[in-house]
Amino acid sequence: MKKVMKVKKNPAAPMTGEKIRYIDLFCGLGAFHAAFNTSKHFECVLACDIDEGVRKIYEANYGLKPHGDIRKLDIPNMPDFDILCAGFPCQPFSIAGNGEGFKDTEKGNLFYDILNIIDGKNPKMCLLENVKNLKTHDEGRTYDTIETELKKRGYLVTSRCCNAVDYGSPQARTRIFIVGTKMPFVIPEPTITTFTPVSAILDTPSDATVAANSRVKLHNYTLVEKKGDSKPGKPHILYDLISKVTGKGGRQGERVYDVDNVGITVCASSGGPGAKTGLYKVGDVIRRLSVRETLCMFGFSSDYNFAGTTDENSLFYLGNSIVVNVPLSFVPVVESYFGRS
Numbered sequence: 381m382k383k384v385m386k387v388k389k390n391p392a393a394p395m396t397g398e399k400i401r402y403i404d405l406f407c408g409l410g411a412f413h414a415a416f417n418t419s420k421h422f423e424c425v426l427a428c429d430i431d432e433g434v435r436k437i438y439e440a441n442y443g444l445k446p447h448g449d450i451r452k453l454d455i456p457n458m459p460d461f462d463i464l465c466a467g468f469p470c471q472p473f474s475i476a477g478n479g480e481g482f483k484d485t486e487k488g489n490l491f492y493d494i495l496n497i498i499d500g501k502n503p504k505m506c507l508l509e510n511v512k513n514l515k516t517h518d519e520g521r522t523y524d525t526i527e528t529e530l531k532k533r534g535y536l537v538t539s540r541c542c543n544a545v546d547y548g549s550p551q552a553r554t555r556i557f558i559v560g561t562k563m564p565f566v567i568p569e570p571t572i573t574t575f576t577p578v579s580a581i582l583d584t585p586s587d588a589t590v591a592a593n594s595r596v597k598l599h600n601y602t603l604v605e606k607k608g609d610s611k612p613g614k615p616h617i618l619y620d621l622i623s624k625v626t627g628k629g630g631r632q633g634e635r636v637y638d639v640d641n642v643g644i645t646v647c648a649s650s651g652g653p654g655a656k657t658g659l660y661k662v663g664d665v666i667r668r669l670s671v672r673e674t675l676c677m678f679g680f681s682s683d684y685n686f687a688g689t690t691d692e693n694s695l696f697y698l699g700n701s702i703v704v705n706v707p708l709s710f711v712p713v714v715e716s717y718f719g720r721s
């Protein structure tokens with residue numbers, strides 16, 4: 381009698397012809413969505429973000445209305461999906477935040493809500509993102525917990541700290557990407573060998589926003605020239621601003637950076653005259669970056685629709701985002717993991 385050969389099923393492969401479906405948890409401005417939108421093979425079937433302003437912007441750009449609080453998602457009735465993307469809130473783990481990690485009952489514990497969704501839906505791939513400090517937080521115990529919980533659920537776990545400058549962005553921004561898969565997966569190495577300077581994305585001098593952003597008030601500060609060489613691919617400080625009132629200075633928003641090198645990390649919570657974007661010397665003018673320039677620092681299209689949001693809030697949302705270039709570099713390997721090309 382003929383022996384029936386059992387065909388080993390590829391646990392990663394969805395049905396032929398179907399799109400690779402993903403969900404975008406803590407979606408923010410949708411950097412994962414912008415990256416996956418460059419391929420015809422992906423479809424976002426659910427997004428969520430607790431911030432109403434973000435939800436409005438996300439819908440205006442991607443035509444999908446995100447749900448709100450992750451803790452209120454109806455897991456049994458969620459659509460099926462292949463990839464769970466989650467850039468979960470980073471404040472509990474970041475140097476700038478409270479450092480409480482999983483003890484932060486409001487934000488740190490949201491990882492357990494991600495696990496509830498994984499338990500309910502068993503996706504083939506989990507693509508998590510956070511600040512690089514997550515790896516060392518609580519002497520490595522926080523990262524170990526994440527890895528252990530994913531492994532308990534049958535995932536192979538791999539991670540990489542990716543600096544956006546290595547992916548063609550003019551912004552130094554390092555984030556950890558953690559990938560959980562049911563079959564081996566290798567996070568691709570960056571292939572770009574030269575860096576892009578901030579000067580490559582600056583508005584033209586005739587742009588009205590340049591004038592608006594030039595208006596930073598520096599009369600209360602003394603500019604102290606910073607000695608030291610510029611290193612390729614590392615933000616280069618030209619001046620420290622020292623307050624004439626307190627004699628103090630040197631926070632991120634009190635430094636002037638060189639546009640001929642990469643720029644500093646855009647930070648939602650940083651203050652000072654260079655709040656959020658940092659200050660740059662553009663010709664003879666010291667100024668922040670405009671919203672359009674900051675979009676370019678993140679690899680978003682410069683016609684991204686902020687749906688009437690104020691510039692300051694738009695910069696705040698950008699300061700919480702990841703740089704699109706990084707997940708964009710994952711797209712071909714994710715496609716091939718799912719048998720698409």
Ligand SMILES: C[S@@+](CC[C@H](N)C(=O)[O-])C[C@H]1O[C@@H](n2cnc3c(N)ncnc32)[C@H](O)[C@@H]1O
Pocket residue numbers: 405406407408409410411412428429430431434448449450451466467468469470490509700701702
């Ligand atoms: C680090 S940002 C994520 C950025 C996103 N990955 C992107 O590409 O822009 C974290 C997001 O989580 C959202 N958030 C915080 N608590 C939440 C909750 N309980 N449910 C859903 N979203 C939440 C915040 O509003 C914020 O937009």
